[in-house]
Amino acid sequence: QVQLVESGGGLVQAGGSLRLSCAASGRAVNIYAMAWFRQAPGKEREFVTTIRWSGGNTVYKDSVKGRFTISRDNAKNTVYLQMNSLKPEDTAVYYCAADTHGGGYNVWGQGTQVTVSS
Secondary structure, three states: OOEEEEEOOEEEEOOOOEEEEEEEEOOOOOOOEEEEEEEOOOOOOEEEEEEEOOOOOEEEOHHHOOOEEEEEEHHHOEEEEEEOOOOHHHOEEEEEEEEOOOOOOOEEOOOEEEEEEO
């Protein structure tokens, strides 16, 4: 089965930007969609954005629309999350997820910390 490797997290001031990446490794992967979730301290994990692998259709959580952009490189089996105009409330561990069977997100990354200071 595939594994997801995330990178790009870090500390940034409010109004700044970060770019996360998530690479799927493994032979003969068949990706239907990839997504980003996040979990802030003391809160439930929440959906942020997703992208359909073949068509590129995207969906965003309302609070990140216009600020975050998800994209993918099909040849590299990699998904990216460009985060602009970051706010302190964006602080969370960000998790990459993949749907490799068409039935929901079944593969998850380990998470990468994003911290936005005031």
